[in-house]
Amino acid sequence: MIGKIVAISDINVSIFADYPQEVKIGDILYAETQSKIYRFEIVEIKNNTITTIPFSSVIGLKRGLSVYPLKKGLGIEYSKEILGRVFNSYGELIDGTVINIPNERSIYNRHLTIADINVNNEILWTGIKVIDFFSPLSKGFKMGLLGGAGVGKTVLIKELINNIYKNLNSNAIFVGVGERSREGKELYDEMKESDLLDKISIVFGQMGDNPVSRSKAIYSGLTLAEYLRDEQHQDVLLFIDNIYRFVQAKSEISTELKRVPVENGYPTTMASDVSEVEERINSTDDGSITSFQAIYVPADDLNDEAVQTILSHMDGQIVLDRKVAEKGLYPAINIFRTTSKLIDIDKIGKEHYDLVSSVLKYLTRYEELEEIIAVLGIDELSSEDKNIFYRSRKLRNYFTQPMFVAENYTNIPGKFVKINDVLEDVKNILSGTYDNIDESKFLYIGTVKEIL
Amino acid sequence: MEKETAEQLFEEDYVDQMLDDKIKKINYHHNVYDVGKVIQVKDFIIYANGLENVSFYEKVNIDNKAIGYVMKMESNCVVIAVLKQTDKISIGDSVYQSNEEYMGEFSTDALGRIIDIFGEDKLTNKKYQNIIKLKVEEDNTPIMERTPVKRPLFTGIAGIDLIYPIGRGQRQLIIGDKKTGKTQLCLDTIVNQRGQNIICIYVAIGKTKKEVKEIYYELLKRNAMSYTIIITAFYDELAPVITLTPYYALSVARFYMLQGYDVLVCIDDLKRHADAYREISLISMKSPGRDAYPADIFYFHSRLLEKGCQYQNGASITILPVVETTGGDITDYISTNIISITDGQIVLSSKNFQKGERPAIDYGLSVSRLGGAVQEAEMKKLGATVRQKLLSYLETRDVYELANVDEMSKELQDKIFEGKKILDNLIQYKFSPLSKQEIINKFVFLGEKKDG
Numbered sequence: 001m002i003g004k005i006v007a008i009s010d011i012n013v014s015i016f017a018d019y020p021q022e023v024k025i026g027d028i029l030y031a032e033t034q035s036k037i038y039r040f041e042i043v044e045i046k047n048n049t050i051t052t053i054p055f056s057s058v059i060g061l062k063r064g065l066s067v068y069p070l071k072k073g074l075g076i077e078y079s080k081e082i083l084g085r086v087f088n089s090y091g092e093l094i095d096g097t098v099i100n101i102p103n104e105r106s107i108y109n110r111h112l113t114i115a116d117i118n119v120n121n122e123i124l125w126t127g128i129k130v131i132d133f134f135s136p137l138s139k140g141f142k143m144g145l146l147g148g149a150g151v152g153k154t155v156l157i158k159e160l161i162n163n164i165y166k167n168l169n170s171n172a173i174f175v176g177v178g179e180r181s182r183e184g185k186e187l188y189d190e191m192k193e194s195d196l197l198d199k200i201s202i203v204f205g206q207m208g209d210n211p212v213s214r215s216k217a218i219y220s221g222l223t224l225a226e227y228l229r230d231e232q233h234q235d236v237l238l239f240i241d242n243i244y245r246f247v248q249a250k251s252e253i254s255t256e257l258k259r260v261p262v263e264n265g266y267p268t269t270m271a272s273d274v275s276e277v278e279e280r281i282n283s284t285d286d287g288s289i290t291s292f293q294a295i296y297v298p299a300d301d302l303n304d305e306a307v308q309t310i311l312s313h314m315d316g317q318i319v320l321d322r323k324v325a326e327k328g329l330y331p332a333i334n335i336f337r338t339t340s341k342l343i344d345i346d347k348i349g350k351e352h353y354d355l356v357s358s359v360l361k362y363l364t365r366y367e368e369l370e371e372i373i374a375v376l377g378i379d380e381l382s383s384e385d386k387n388i389f390y391r392s393r394k395l396r397n398y399f400t401q402p403m404f405v406a407e408n409y410t411n412i413p414g415k416f417v418k419i420n421d422v423l424e425d426v427k428n429i430l431s432g433t434y435d436n437i438d439e440s441k442f443l444y445i446g447t448v449k450e451i452l
Numbered sequence: 453m454e455k456e457t458a459e460q461l462f463e464e465d466y467v468d469q470m471l472d473d474k475i476k477k478i479n480y481h482h483n484v485y486d487v488g489k490v491i492q493v494k495d496f497i498i499y500a501n502g503l504e505n506v507s508f509y510e511k512v513n514i515d516n517k518a519i520g521y522v523m524k525m526e527s528n529c530v531v532i533a534v535l536k537q538t539d540k541i542s543i544g545d546s547v548y549q550s551n552e553e554y555m556g557e558f559s560t561d562a563l564g565r566i567i568d569i570f571g572e573d574k575l576t577n578k579k580y581q582n583i584i585k586l587k588v589e590e591d592n593t594p595i596m597e598r599t600p601v602k603r604p605l606f607t608g609i610a611g612i613d614l615i616y617p618i619g620r621g622q623r624q625l626i627i628g629d630k631k632t633g634k635t636q637l638c639l640d641t642i643v644n645q646r647g648q649n650i651i652c653i654y655v656a657i658g659k660t661k662k663e664v665k666e667i668y669y670e671l672l673k674r675n676a677m678s679y680t681i682i683i684t685a686f687y688d689e690l691a692p693v694i695t696l697t698p699y700y701a702l703s704v705a706r707f708y709m710l711q712g713y714d715v716l717v718c719i720d721d722l723k724r725h726a727d728a729y730r731e732i733s734l735i736s737m738k739s740p741g742r743d744a745y746p747a748d749i750f751y752f753h754s755r756l757l758e759k760g761c762q763y764q765n766g767a768s769i770t771i772l773p774v775v776e777t778t779g780g781d782i783t784d785y786i787s788t789n790i791i792s793i794t795d796g797q798i799v800l801s802s803k804n805f806q807k808g809e810r811p812a813i814d815y816g817l818s819v820s821r822l823g824g825a826v827q828e829a830e831m832k833k834l835g836a837t838v839r840q841k842l843l844s845y846l847e848t849r850d851v852y853e854l855a856n857v858d859e860m861s862k863e864l865q866d867k868i869f870e871g872k873k874i875l876d877n878l879i880q881y882k883f884s885p886l887s888k889q890e891i892i893n894k895f896v897f898l899g900e901k902k903d904g
Binding site: 006007008009010014016057058059060061062063064086094095096151178180181182183184185186189204206207208209210211248251252254255256258260261264265266296298299300322325327328370373377378379408410411438440 | 504505506507508509523524525526527553589591592593594595596598599600601621738739740741742746747748750751754755758759761762783784785788789792793795816817819821824825832833836839840843844847851852854855856859863
């Protein structure tokens, strides 16, 4: 026995310990009533008082109950069999299966040194026109996915899983953090239907779970990805939906622990919490972890402290925009704010680089023209501006794309478009080759060849 | 057996008597283990000492003046949230424990009536006879027990059923300013469920008694009460009652779902619900975060709305939460939180309302994340066409607002004419539901023109 429970609130259980030297932070304790076993993780120790966070609801828990040590810290069982399986945040299987002859590792603390990290990685094409063109990525890349609520973030993630798997044959880990259970289950069902399930492992700590669960899912998922990278030497894809929810869960816990918050109620340890996770996601000589991390933006405020902290770890970002979505243009990517470290003349070549600059120039002018037109009408524009106006609208429409995973919503079959085709089409639109084709024909196509 | 001596008899009687007295006394007054004394009163939050045996979330009685539940236990006191109070609570009042978790009370007789969390019929102010005790908060439906949401729930409103459809098990937010018809949308939907074997639950949170009574008569007049329960926490109820009521309503929904019924729950509205929770949090000294809401405000709503699901037994809980905004701003903290939880939102705009569009749906801002997945083939195909044409028209309308229609190209004129016609056809007054076939007939002109 370690001690007895002295105080209880939703996600904070204090224990008075006779021998506090026998436990350390991160250890797991348990208490038992007639109907239920309660588990806790130690987060603070002060003299004889141990502060813990419970794994599940504490309804029915009493003061004075004895608490016993369970094991040394959270671990996850693994072997080659993890693929196709679904875990909860605490590394337990929830799909009714078991892993035979498992190994086990702790879910915490696997730091990489600068010598371990590999930075020479090849470009990874996604087959999604607007991403490959404006924001290409490479193996080991960390891509942030930003966007307010309801603008199609999750569809984009599913499309990426679909396309990159088909292209690279790498296994993927999906970590659901604080997102919808319905979507989580649908992802699982869709993966199963499309025979992709045995290529992916899933960890769920969804939004109906308590903050402790939501804050742990990411560690369990990372541990599985590290296993594939280090022991199976794979180029692993790691999808985190949604990394912001991790910070959010941490701040809920922090408030309950009565720690002093910073701006907007975020925990003081936010920066270190985020870097603890992000610094584990890297490429080594054994393999790579390429990650896509959805970042929820609270109250549509991009300057939010947590969002900025997470962004400082990203190599690129894809910004989804409600204004684009309102126009019915999907993927609703705001190309002005979508960036990648790879947009560099040395990395993608002169042709691609120049085209990106020209397109951005055209579309910037288009935005200005839209305002002028609203007042004066199109006829008042110079012929050069008219060309820019009409070609930009074609470009804007061209960068929409039918998605494989949205087929049952759009009723249009998905398209995988090669980068060379994109460059060719963009060049032709800019030079006026397609001036006589109606702009609405460019909506939801793959390449322009389809409408010629 | 030896005959007992008088002395022995006396002693035994005396001891028995003494024990009986003591037990009686203990039973009546209890002791420090099951009884406590009020030491602080802070609005509806009571601090009591003693009550050593009480468990978390247990129901307690405060000197027959009030009932409440244990919301927190500290080493030297217990924090109690008061739910119902008949008299002023004073320092030193005894607090009795009940040895049972706080449960909501419900009766199946409440179908067609107005009930509250205490199992009282609000129309007669009498408690129901055959009370069923329901956990206020049931465990979250496990992710692996959910099945895909794909059966439609018809609202009878063309703009919704066609363009942003709702499926059974979906959570669709209804959001808009005061007086834009949010409640009306709920009532229209409920009325349209007649004869569908659906149980409807209308949850009135922080509404005035007058409003609730009017809603009751509106539904009664249209024969909708026979399958509807109104669950209410009035405006003047204590904040803990307001916060618990939606959870209780979903326990009732779950009760019916487990019996195989599809259930529709309208929660009107969650902004008031969030404010009541903020009230409790600040009074109980939780540190405030963004907009002074506590850090766990997201979890407070996410775990509530995650109870909506398509269950593996074939039944479902559909939730239509309502959020009231100010100044048409749907990007404030609570709104974006809830938007990021629900499966879509129907945005009502006061500008459209003033223009005479009924329902005043802002088609550009509204979203359904499930979309065509919950529609039958014919509606799905027509819906995709209508939605695309309408959004495209709305965009064009904004750009060319000041241009002269007569000078436009024929194509553009057609587009604007067609868009206007779509918008006109979507106008529909309250309590005039359209069947699936009627909706299809209204928009059949879109298909005809193409063929011709």
